Amino acid sequence: MNKRILVIGGGIGGVQAGLDLAQMGIKVTLVEAKPSIGGRMAQLDKTFPTNDCSTCILSPKLYELASHPNVDIFSYSTLDKVDKKENGFQARIRKKARFVNEEKCTACGLCSEKCPVKIPDLFNKEITTTKCISIPYAQAVPAVYKIDKKHCLYFSKGKCGICQKVCTAGAIDYEQKDTIETIDFDAIIVAAGAEEYTPRIRPEYGFGIYDNVVTSIEYERILSASGPTGGHIIRPSDKTAPGSIAFIQCVGSRDISSGNYAYCSSYCCMQATKDAIITREHDQNACSTIFYIDIRAFGKDFDKFVDRAQSEYNVKYIKSRISEIIEKPKTKNLAIKYITPDGRINTKEFELVVLSVGIRIPDQIKELMTELGVKLSEYGFCPCDAFEPGITNVDGIYVCGTLMGPMDIPETVMSASAAASMAARGLLSPEISSEIIKEKPAEIAIEEKYLKIGVVVCHCGVNIGSVVDVPEVVKFAGSFRNVVFADELIYACSRDSIKYIIDKIKEHDLTRFIMASCSPRTHETLFKSALEEAGLNKYLMQMTNIRDQCSWVHQDNHEEATEKAKDLVCMAVGRSRYLQPLHELDSEVNKACLVIGGGIAGMMSALFIADNGFRAFLVEKDTELGGNLLKINYTLEEKNISWLLGKIRERVQEHPLIDVCLNTEIREIKGYVGNFTTNLTSGKEERNIEHGAVIVATGGREHETESYGYRDESYVVTQREFETMLLNKNPMLKYAHTVAMIQCVDSRESDKNYCSRVCCGEMVKNILQLKNDYPDKDVYVLYRDIRTYGMLEPYYTQARKTGALFFRYDIENKPVIQKEENGEFIITVYDEILRRYIKLRAQLIVLSVGIDPLETNDQLARMLKVPLNEDGFFHEAHVKLRPVDFATAGIFVSGLAHGPKYINESVSQAIAAASRALTIITKDKIRSEAHTAVINEVRCTGCGFCVDVCAYNAIEIDKEKNIAAVNTLMCKGCGSCAATCLSGAVDLSGFTNKQLIQEFQELFL
Amino acid sequence: MFTVIKPMRGPKFKNEVARYPGGENIKRCFACGTCTLSCPVSEAESNYSPRRVIHKILLGLKDEVLSSDEIWYCMTCYRCQVRCPQDVKYPEIMRVLRQMALEQGYVKSEFVDAMKEIEKVTQDIRRKILKRFIEKRESITEKDIREIISLSDKIQP
Amino acid sequence: MVWKIQGVEGENYLESIKNFLNQLLKSKNVDAVLVPKRFPDGNNTAQVLITDPGKLDDIDPLAPVQMVNSAQIVKELTKDPVKEKIASVLRPCEVRATIELIKLKQILDARLYIIGYDCPGVYNVKDYIEKLEKSNGIGKEGFTLSYVNSFLSGKQDTIRESCQLCTHFTGNSADINIAWVGSNSSDVFIEVNSEKGQSLIEGLAGEKIGDLIERNQKINKILDERKKRQENEIDDFLGFMQRCIRCYNCREVCPLCYCKECLLKPEKMGYSSDRYLRRATKKGQIKMPVDTVLYHLTKINHMAFSCVSCGLCEQACPMDIPLGRIYNVFGRKAQALFDYEPGRSLDDELPVATFKEDELKEIEDVKE
Incomplete structure (x- = not known):
């Protein structure tokens, strides 16, 4: 199978879409116009509302994408032409000349240091300057420098050439030309973003x-x-x-x-x-x-x-x-x-x-979209139908992220994941596994062998070498017991060096290898692969960072930097003595997914699992599918919800791969990622199903209020009831000349301190409908903030244009309602603009009551061992970058179960959840981490601290033996348990107490 | 004090205003206050607020608006109009209101004529005061400033 | 809630306690009682598990001596599930250690009833034996009772330092507490602190009585004195540690050292002979045994949150290191950081196993 999808744009949207597709086993070509990927998010300092460092959470995704074997990144590249072909597209990609050879550049930065030309730094919004040869930011992916031809002295005056002279890697190539590649694609995802x-x-x-x-x-x-x-x-x-x-x-x-x-x-x-x-x-x-x-x-x-x-x-x-x-x-x-x-x-x-x-939306993206034949809205965005987020008017072209409309990071990530599973339709099959099996030489058994340690110290051009006395460090390394080989390399990461390392491992029959160089974050995988090539288990390598820790932070003190480098190498030698081969465990994956909840989110998740060729169990406790949507007649964008809902229900019910279980409750869910067993009960019937992933789409419900006389007054209704009244032309409307709407009823205050997100839009929707049907009726809206965000704002403008009047009220000074003898209501509210209290007369009062989480969330959360937030909604793994995942692998969330949101957002998240689940169930086998917690059964007292601190629910207390047991497949190797255990009964393989203690003993004893 | 907002009989005030050229966008107002903050008259008379005038129109306080002095304050500098994010044309609306006030008998036509004349004279006085100031700008003393300001005092009621 | 159980009052506190335990056993509300009892030769006491009410003579929970922290014995008795109900009569520090061990899942508390009592403190074992020998004539029970009287009259300066510092000398967190401080006669009252405690006195004839005002005053007076004695710093910590011979006595007697295999055992802490020499060569000399400071710091690090300041470590130390005082200072400081009090309640979560977003802010707020 050679399925390939083009992703345009390397911001967080493109990165997420690319990663999801790659993990489903689809080849991805990602084209980014800028010299590095990361997009807008790389420029942000922190992210709300958790204040996480933006780069810190983004970088791992960038590295993961760049190192994924299914992904080709074309940075600093543009699309010359895209042609529609039968069943796909053909694109001509222009890789613009950087004048730096991508293969050779090691990003040591010497060229930039010596370059005499300063130019405005675009990445820093021109607040400062950068050099004419530069990378945008320190963590840039790919880490390849680029010459700005316009300002370069070599190109403009024919002299300078300093960068070429100082580059020891020989990466500067003034003759480099644009290159063009023509590639066939099955589909295109446009994640081009906005400005x-x-x-x-x-x-x-x-x-x-x-x-x-x-x-x-x-x-x-x-x-x-x-x-x-x-x-x-x-x-x-x-x-x-x-x-x-x-x-x-x-x-x-x-x-x-x-x-x-x-x-x-x-x-x-x-x-x-x-x-x-x-x-x-x-x-x-x-x-x-x-x-x-x-x-x-x-x-x-x-x-x-x-x-x-x-x-x-x-x-x-x-x-x-x-x-x-x-x-x-x-x-x-x-x-x-x-x-x-x-x-x-x-x-x-x-x-x-x-x-x-x-x-x-910038003009060049509008042009690109026009080129692709994609229709844009009057504002230049590419809006989509509520039930088809990401689908454009052109078959095979999908969009995600801010190109669809203004949105924040999590919505972008959801829409990107959703676009991935939409684009993947027809390309996946349960018969073909998406895991990547790399052929590698058989592993040499080291147990019987004599301990032989090899050490390589890298100069990193001048990055390390100009500060740290590398030959001195090599000499020092060679003096240790068991060290049989020590050498230095100018660039250990160059292709030649990797080959050299492989040869030396074989030649000296090394059983441990130490790399003293740069950051494991960027280079560990590369050096590990060298060990694999040489037939050694890759976990027998110890990397120590003498660049960041020595030459960078102590650049003014060469002697001390060298001493510290020696100490670090000494510690690495100590630790390496106890390194043991580690192996990832494989476990079979059941290629079905359980979707809990038959509302719109659940149905969409199930549909996209099934449309991609995989089995879905859709469990609904009610007697019919549809959930909250059954009570909604139309939205601002869609006039006929019930007809659309009917179509979706029909598709779900008739889909051969969806097993719809109505009237069904879940009694128990056992197991872990790839291998869940769930007990379903329907009346007296009971059955067990097996599946590899779980999607929680249990929904939410309308809040029940006692405020403003809702309980007792028939002329006080909720927005949802009002919508139905409008639809049915309820006779009560005849009597009501004036309708007063109150927003944020019971919301955004003590017990329910959150915004239900949809009420302002619902209010606007109902005003437009009311004014359409009864133009003469008056509408008053009492609000705290109007939250018609994104593309809903124009509807708010429309609502004002119909003549509806808006009054802001303060939480400390809520409107007061009195009922007159004739049945009318008098509302007293402080008018901030008139600066006095006003009395409004109305015959019908409509309350925006908001959305509550289900009470049963707690029970399900305990069954799945996933968390709820303070308000009782399911709590995702990361609010920005993992909006549909739970920390526990193989379990996902979508729709109102996660928090209040509009239908289109629920649908987007639901399809995203399907996408994330597909990254698991497209695999035959799932691979555990090699670094996992290991319990010392003699020492373990069964106190259970490790269970309390494990974020991944990977540890349980074995009741029989009263000791802890780790589920290796769920363990992420974070080490919290090892750090917490007072008895020293938990070791993290690869970071065992013995190894860590030896690291210090080598240095101090 | 309470203001009781009563349902309007007949055509609604805001719709009436919106029917005049220049009044079309009045209902787009979301009360952000940009107009009031842009207004040079508000700077001199802190109780004058274009935002409030618009709000009163929207509330249907027709008598209060058309009989008030406020609709005659606008000096049509158009700063509010340029800066309004919703394209509400306040100076145009003031023109409309003045017209309505005349048509519907809130003021007499002589009053309007006098207002026009006063505006002319006001501008002239302003010009003269400024001229006096500018002439002396090189050697201006505190006494001069007081003298110039006293000129403006003379025209107060 | 305070109860007065009918028919408990005897000639002295010991007899009253005995009568109460007798009622517990006879009523079958419990099947066995664990309680300190004097040896036949009368010189010492030990915890005894009694099922026959006839064997309750000579029990002496108030004897001013503590051989072990009985939480260790409770742990031994409850490590496996049993169907019999056991009531353990414990000193307050033992009650608190027991509660900590329940949280640490080392004690199965389903069939365990914790009975605390007002503790007058104890002597060091050596002092106790010496004083007992010198006191011929007043009899074994008489020795305890005269000690109790001197406690009530405020004399405390010869008791163990840990007891002098103890501010938890009533069994508030036990299921029931046998209260006698503030009782005018030889009678005892039963303070019920939990539902389990209530079930313990189920069916016994008795009446609820109001607050014991005199008792509270007495207790507060003692508390105030003791708080004054507590120190906030250890002056010569390293100096004390130099005395350590790493005999592990302090670890053996600690009720909360619950590991099955100690991380700090000799073979884990020692080195190969050549390493000792390398280390000596590097510094010119090394003190043997090595790592005494590391040993104590690790132990403090492990125990500080749960340490109930029972002081057995100090009693067990052959080098007279004031471990009781050291643990009292470190423990109180560490516990205050998390507003944690060991043994206060089963509902308090151990700081090590919980994460609160606003804890240890003072560390976060450190600026460059």
């Missing part, structure tokens, strides 16, 4: 004129430890730390006057909140103020994040869009006039202003 709005279009903000007005992306770079200011928050004008910072929201969003930006950019409110928090963490005296129109903290745990910003980080939120910024000529401070919460006008000076710029 930020240029605030120059709004001159009143002075961007580009005032030094201390920066965009949010520029500010991310200023915050970043690897950014242009080294992580020090300093303002551009005078390089001092700003004590007061203003964030101005909606710059280039919700703005039709400066361009076609009627939409909301979705993530800026949270980005500003995060940046304000991080600013405060850097400087305890810094005060941030966020000027906003509506705070759109609609995501999971976002409201809590905003609460924390206010209570713990002294961030002020002021609802006032800013009209202009005025620079004070002497101080370069910026004066901002705003409306205070009590309606007065105030002016305050800030030392730095951050513009939260919106998102838009």
Whole structure:
């Protein structure tokens, strides 16, 4: 099978789509226009609401993609032409000349150090300069340098050539030409992303004129430890730390006057909140103020994040869009006039202003899409149908990420995974396994052999060699007992060197190998493969990082750097004495997936598992499929939900690969990734099914409220009930001249401190329907923040245009409802603009009540041993990059079970969950980690600490023996158990106590 | 004090305004306050808020709006209009309201004529005051400033 | 909730306690009682497992001596599931150690009833024997009772240092506590602290009584004095450690050293002979045995959260290292970090096995 899919764009969307496809066994060609992949996320400092370092969570994905054998990355490349062919496409990919040989460049960085030409640093938004030969950032993948031809002295004046002279790897090639490859593809996923709005279009903000007005992306770079200011928050004008910072929201969003930006950019409110928090963490005296129109903290745990910003980080939120910024000529401070919460006008000076710029599709991507024949919306995005997220008007072309509309990282990751399983349809088969079996020489048994250690010390060009006395380290290494070979190499990672290492291992009959060089993060796999080639178990290698730890951090002290390098080598020798061959375990995979919940999420997950050729069990406790969707008639985008739902149900029920189990409850789930057994009961019948993965799509339910007289008054209804009233032309509507809607009922406060995300859209939807059917009726909306994010914003605008009136109320001062004798309601609410209380008369009151998690979540969570969050929704493995995974392998989540979301988002997540499950069940065998926890049965007391701290549920106490037992297939080798065990009864293979102690003993004894 | 918002009989005020050229976008307003912050009149008269005027129109407070002084304050500098993200044309709407006030008998046509004349004179006074200031800018003393400001005092009621 | 059980009162506290245990056994509310009892020669006491009420004579839980921390014995008695109900009469430090061991899953508590009692403290074993010998004439029981009287009159300076520092000398966390401090006569009261405790006195004739105000005052007075004695630093820690001969006595007697095979056993800590020489060569000299500081630091690291300050380690130390004081200081500091008090309640989770986002903030907040 030689199936190949083209992924356009190397941001997090493209990377996720590429990884999922590669793991399903499909070949992936990823084309990225920039010199390295990583996209926008690589530029961010941290991510909300967990404040994880963005690069730290992204980098492992980039390395994983780059090292996957199914993936070819074309960076600094463009598409010349894409032709539609029978059953696929043919693309001409232009790999632009970098003037650096990709095979030879070791990214030592010497060329850049010596290059005399400084050019604006685009990655750092031109806040600083970089060299004419450079990589965008330290963790860039691929780590290959590139010459900027336009500024290079060699190209412009014919002289210089310094980089070529200093490059000991011989990688500089001034003659390099663009190369063109023509490749056939079965499908295309476009993950080309978007760009930020240029605030120059709004001159009143002075961007580009005032030094201390920066965009949010520029500010991310200023915050970043690897950014242009080294992580020090300093303002551009005078390089001092700003004590007061203003964030101005909606710059280039919700703005039709400066361009076609009627939409909301979705993530800026949270980005500003995060940046304000991080600013405060850097400087305890810094005060941030966020000027906003509506705070759109609609995501999971976002409201809590905003609460924390206010209570713990002294961030002020002021609802006032800013009209202009005025620079004070002497101080370069910026004066901002705003409306205070009590309606007065105030002016305050800030030392730095951050513009939260919106998102838009750049022209070149619009051109690309036109070239591909993909239709774009009036705003330039590529919107999709709610039930077909990612599917375009062109067969075989799929989209994901911000190209579909403004969205945050997790939505991008979900849409990318979803695009993967949509594009993979027809390319997978249960008969063909997706795991990669590499032919390698038979392994030599070392048990009987004499301990012979080999040491190679790498110069890394001048990276290590110019600081550390490498020959001295080699001599020192050679002096140890059992070290029979020690040598130095200029570039240990070059092809010749790898061959040399293999030869020397064989020649000296080495049984352990030590590589003193750079970071294992980037190079361990390469050196391990050398050992495999030489017939040694790859875990008999010990790598020690004398570049980052010695030559980089002690570059001014050569002697001490050399001494430290010697110490590190000494420790590596000690440890290597006790290294043992390790092996991954294989376990058979059952190629079916259990989907729990027959709502739209569950059905879509099951469909995409089955459409890709794999069996799905769809378990629903009710008597029919459809879940919450049965009670929804139409959405803002789709007018006929029940018809569409009917079609999907029909497809699910008739699909030969879907086993629909209605009226069925799950009694027990046993097993682990690849091998689950589940006990299903339906009435008195009971059966066991076997499957390799689980998708939790149990849904949520409408909140039951007792507020605003809902229990007792028939003219107080929920939005969902109101929708049905509209559909049925309920006679109550005749009587109701005026409808008052109250948002955030019981939400975003004490017990239920989260936003249900969908209520604002539902409110807008119902207003539009009401005003369509009864144009004369009046509508009042009492809201706290209108959260019609992304492409929902234009609907909000429409709702206002119909004449609906909006009143903001404060949580401390909720509207009060009185019932008159004639049955009408009088609502008293404080009008912030009039600055007085007003009384509104209405005959019907509609409440936005929000979404509750199911009470049964707790029971299922315990059965699956997966966590719930504080609010009772299922808690994913990582809020940004693993939005459908659980930490426990083989179990996934989608839909309302994960948190409140719209139908299209549920569908996207459901298809993403199918995609993630397919990466497992497409394999015949699943391979465990080699580094796993091992229990010493003599020492183990069965105290259970290890069980408590294991994040992967890989340890259980064996009740018979009262000792811990590790499930090797589930163990990720994190070592938490080993660190916790007081009895020293847990060892992490490859990091055993013995090995670690020996490391120190070699040094100190 | 409470303002009771009553259902309107007949055509609604906001729709009435929207029917005039220049008034079309009034209902797009999301009360962000940019207009008020852009307004030079608001700077001199802190109780004057274009945002509030729009809000009153949307609420249907027709009598209050058309009989108020506020609709005559706008000096049509158009800063609010340029900066409004929703393209609500406040100066145009003020023009519409003045027209309505006249048509519907809230003011007499003589009043409107006088307003036009006053606007002209106001601009002239402003020009003169500034001229006086600019002429002396090289050697200006505190006394001069006081004198110039007293000029403006004279025109106060 | 405090109960007064009918028919318990005897001539003195010991007899009252005996009467109460007698009722427990006779009522079949428990099948066996573990309780300290004097040796036939009267010189010493040991924990005795009694099923026959007739064997309750000579029990002496108040004797001012503690040979072992009885939590170790409870652990031995409950390591396997049994169907008989066992009540163990324990000193408060033993109660707390028992609760820690239950959390550590070393004691199966399904059929175990923990009975605590007000503890007047103990002498060092050597002192106890010496004082007992000097006191001929007042009789074995008489010795205990005269000790109890001197405790009640506030004399404590000759008892073990750990006891002088002890601020948990009533069995609050036991299922029931036999309270006698603050009782005017020889009578004892039963403080019930759990449902299990309630079931223990099920069917016994008795009445609920209100708060014992005098008792609380007495206890608070003792607590205040003891808190004043507690120190916050160990002055010459390394100096004390130099005395250590690594005899492992402190480890053997520690109720909470529950490992089956100790990480710190001699063969694990020792080195090959050539290594000793290399190490000596490197430094010019090494003190033998090596790694005494490492040994104690590791032990402290393992025990600090659960240490109940029973002081048996100090009693067992042949080199007179003030281990009781050392553990008391380290333990209190470590426990305060996590607001953890060993043996307070079965519901408190052990700090090692739990993660709270806001814990150890002071470490996070350290700035460059």
